[in-house]
Amino acid sequence: MAVLVVADHTNAALGEATAKTVAAAQKFGGDIDILVAGQGAKPAADAAAKLAGVRKVLLAESDALGHQLAEAVTDTVVSLAGGYDAILIPATSAGKNYAPRIAAKLDVNQITDVIEVVSPDTFVRPIYAGNALETLQSSDAKKVLTVRPTAFKPVADGGSAPVETVAAAAPAGREASFVSEEVVKSNRPELAGAKIVVSGGRAMGSAEEFHRVIEPLADKLGAAVGASRAAVDAGYAPNDYQVGQTGKVVAPDLYIAIGISGAIQHLAGMKDSKVIVAINKDADAPIFQVADYGIVGDYKVVVPELMAALG
């Protein structure tokens, strides 16, 4: 049994989702290799080599891999797939983009968003926005899984696996070409892996109010900023702030929901948080049904008080 983990990374650094996916791979009980497919990605590969329990790190580099384009990543993974019984991919936006392409090239179904590896052929995954859990057994010869990072604790550092260079596969067909990327630079932690998340909802009423209320509180707590789908739809917050089944799934130690009613789709994205705080002026809002601590009140009054109480 050998498992290939396709690393989540930014070339310069390894994403935290990789160590969590290695934790899922350990449940298969075989050798674990990590593929870092990028360009100038030696730093990410070196970081991957330090993860505990890894046999070796494979580093494949090319221009197309530098932007992790689905076609290029797929061709490279498929060229390596012969040596593996399972391929595990973090369910990040990059992983979700290329994983099904890999599965189809291997003529297998993808098992999406795995939250538990019961055995090497049986997996648990959420369906219907997390309102139900499906336990699936796959008879496919090779398993291709995306792994929901928040469901697994990252493996520790402490390993010293060798880094081997492997060839990036030559393009097999027509490919998308990269034009540009706008990544917002932020000093805040990344939403998916943050210890504390402060989220705002439709009650904010405007983008200005969202900035004025949510961001200073987040910065005071060293937290990431999230938003409900309603707030994103209304244009108060950018799309990548969206917490929910179709946005980001988070499980921080502390989740503070401000002016969020708690639609099913939002709850699916945050209900695995360790501690949930809800601030809402509607005492009947569904968010209070999942909150450990609730304050019924207007955020315009409660948030300044909270800022003061935090000192």
Next chain:
Amino acid sequence: MKVLVPVKRVIDSNVKVRVKPDQTGVDLANVKMSMNPFDEIATEEAVRMKEKGVATEVIAVSIGPVQAQETIRTALAMGADRGILIQTDVDVEPLAVAKLLKAVIAEENPDLVVMGKQAIDGDNNAVGQMLAALLDWPQATFASKIEVSGGKASVTREIDGGLQTLEVSLPAVITADLRLNEPRYASLPNIMKAKKKEIALKTPADYGVDVASRLKVLKITEPPKRSAGVKVENAAELVAKLKNEAGVL
């Protein structure tokens, strides 16, 4: 330019899903069904392409039970020109769906496939990418903006931390994210007009695709429930509890 839009019939997004006590699935009896919301966005985008003169024909395809014709009618009422229903009572897995769509594409030769990034029932987020793989076409997933001209599409995609723009030469597969557009409500005259539009009825066997399951569903269960906690009076009390009781500050 011909555009193909796959649409799926799913439980309406406002319905609270209930797991059956015998753990064999979720209760679909007497539940409101609608078009998958991401497919509505894809349909809207294709119809707008037609209205702008970029597309000449929009074809809606659905795979599912006979009632999936209603889902196709919704697409036709929004402005799609004709429909194809591949009728089956099997819950077809994503890989087989992609194979069926590939077979439809072999007959229809569209220049572009626009489809939802995921269906809100199985939440697989897989068919678009799988279809692109089987066709060896370029893909652009999670689109928030699409501009088509000169046999190419420029697609802005939602990625972690921001936006990425890709260019794909056609034919290609593009999957729609939430912010691509706001789908229209079909007007009554358009709903009436849609009743006269053609829906071709097919079966998986017509395309020679095996739709038998390869994944065995052992059980469907309810997720662990989270119980409501306590209401606190004010922010000072909240901070004290977070520090002393919960230990998260």
